[in-house]
Amino acid sequence: MGNRVLVVGGGLAGLAATMKLAELGVPVDLLSLTPVKRSHSVCAQGGINSVNDLTRQQGDDEWKHFDDTIYGGDFLQNQPPVKEMAYWAPKVIDLMDRLGVTFNRTPEGFIDRRRFGGTLYKRTAFAGATTGQQLLYALDEQVRRYETEGMVKKYEFWDFLGPITDENGRCVGAVAQDMVSMEIRSFPADAVIVATGGNGLIFGRSTMSVFCTGSAASRCFQAGAKLGNPEFIQVHPTAIPGADKLRLMSESARGEGGRVWVPRRPNDSRYPKDIPQSERYYFLEERFPKYGNLVPRDIATREIFNICVNEGLSVDPTRMCVYLDLTHIPRAELDRKLGGILEIYEKFQGVDPRDEPMKIFPAVHYSMGGLWVDYEANASGGLLAGSPKNQSTNIPGLYAIGECDYQYHGANRLGANSLLSCIFSGLFVAPGIVNWMKDHKAASELPKSLFEQAVSSANERHKKLLANQAGDENPYLLHQELGDAMTRAATVVRDNKQLEDAYAKVLEMQERSKRCSLSDTGNWTNQNVIFTKAVQDMFPVALSILKGALMRDESRGAHFKPAFSLPSLKSTDPAERRKEAEEWCDNFEANNRKFLKTTVCTWNGKEPDHSFEDIDTRLLAPRPRLYGLVGAEAIEQVWKERSAKKEGSEKKELVGASH
């Protein structure tokens, strides 16, 4: 047996890596909780970004895509990987096009593009409203082709239980469990790639699929891998609350004139159409007369959350939600412009949104943070192709790609950039791994005892859980309790007191999770025990999210802490306003010195340890994001003058090469 690589997770990132490795002649074991074609990537609707022939002629280029991504992420990313991704984006779309993705076409037969948030250009390629599904299928098909050639062996319905490391701390494989037969075995591998997506289930319900528990990343974390920026969680303003899942409702509903409202009177039980206009509170329109229902995403999310949680004006007594009302728009117009997304609402709510206002609420949507990974920059500030450091966790030989790494989206992800980061990181990691394997002894030559030891300790945990009849905790109820606590403290608005309380509570729940009693103690397709293990492993990540949020006394991107936000300017007198703007910029710079840092968490066996790490801003100097702030013009003016002065004094020095 020669060299082999184990890929865990078969979404876009895992499949891209598998395909590339097989192409480079490396046999791959591909392990997944579900048949890979059913991975969560299928849920992505909008599209995938890249500079293209059209936008280029309008003044766009790769650098601008890079700049938009960094600015959108509030400068929290190390810049070389993001630069490399933006420069690869056109090539990624060309590749997916060649693989047969049914991208929408222009009348002349070119790939059609649409515009997405956070940019001025039409960069987004799309395939109807199912772009993620189409991209995933194209990669799934190529991997199936390599499977028939014997280069890929799939292990579907297998649960990754953790990495195996040798005495030098190098990852040489993994332990996993067959979810049907419950057999636990080891997979010796010269490198292991974790591509297991986000951790939305830590928040109970989210827009994510049921497998997005974060347990695989947590098992790496507990084995010594670092987490980066775990506190950064994207919450989408409009989702359809469901008893089982929160399904996304596209922003275009508001773009086409949808109005958000609640009854002015709390617990008003009247049918929405029976509530007269004067008794309706169109809170976004009243509070933001200029932008109305189309305030930026983070603001809309915060306001809807606030109106339900703090003002008690939810339209449903049993669950929090507000009305998103389209009923004033003629049916024919709705069908023409919004047909697709209205059908989703109709299908899952059993209510026609053309007749009755939709009930929506923000929902946890994407994990910007994740496993900490390294990179090696090249001379132009991009990535050095083929470096084994790229996408490597701090455990040598253990790699992370896709949503489960922390690297590309900083404090906030731009729409249609996630599909790109998944495919890019999957393709880019492969040559580095080939080089890594050249310099290391094959895992198959290592002593068997190493692997047997790992299997036996996994078996021990499994058996102990099955035998725990005296336990008094129900894993399903505990999961609900965790989700409630996390949703309350660590989503839209964050407050130190609340975070501290939640941390103590979750720490206590973690203890209780050890006393989970199973309703199924059998050893055949036991979903009860697989779920219980996933729940237990949610706690280390949940605690890291809370700790990261607690230690970050600022507001940045998706992390909003009102007590530490920089205030708007108040004065109307020009001289006074100028003074306030100067002060604002001083505070902004001081804040960046303290918090323009990557959160790094390590696991000490009981709790996460927290530290900050400097960010590589070698290409773009951080600047304030001022969208929607009162006094933005004055602050911008001061900032421009300061930047010009700085550039003058530093002339030929390299700006901010800190990594």
Add this chain to the structure above:
Amino acid sequence: MIAPGTESPKRKPAKINVRVLRQDGPGLPQYWERHQVEYEPDMNVISVLQKIAAQAKTTDGKKVNPVAWDCGCLEEVCGSCTMVINGRVRQSCSALVDRLMEEHPEEIELRPMTKFPVLRDLMIDRSRLFHNLKRVKAWVPVDGSFDMGAGPRISREEQEQNYPLSQCMSCGCCLEACPQFNKIELQRNPGETDEAFEARKQKAYDEGFLGAHAISQAMLFNSHPVGKNIASERMEALTGTGGVQACGNAQNCVAVCPKQIPLTTSIARAGRAATVYSFRKFFDR
């Protein structure tokens, strides 16, 4: 469809009765079991099963193992959660409790698909479905993933024809409804290795009917400018054992497809292509 101008919310039941056809493992007998869960607004069959898992108790209060089932995205794009609900094969995520109760107020009946081996309860083994995608080589045979520029120009018309076919999520509804697609379930022989058992399974699958989904995928790739370079290899599969000629034209597939994929159109295209291919092959000998 709900009537326009629905005036007031309907009266809701307090409890939902569920009857589940269970099976503890492959080859074991099936048995019915009754469960009862609290009603909540906006429930679907998935949330009913989640409640059943959490309480793990029958209507009579007997402690039982939670019901096993498969699910993923919960928004009808992943294809995981197919089962037979009140006698109809469909995705359980989009099976809304309110609608089911309108049709059949007394109880909801859940059964596993019958055309695939049951692993446990509502969990079935659909590996044959993915195997059939290999038989028809459902992929574009590109040189590789290195940067070779853009793909071929595709007209809007072609895209609009192919996009619906590319939405097939391999859920298996079309196979459950098909009178020609029969269950293939093998038992492991004593002392048989994993590899030997797997090989025997693959061979049995190779002889079975491909089914509407695989035929439709073959048509999708045969119409792609580069995909069609191996069209004749796909036609070999379509004209061989278990190929398109096995279709009995019952047209059940298209009626149950949750994505409304024009499966019968694909099958008709495949049938015509198969006739042409067979003639040509005969005269080219």
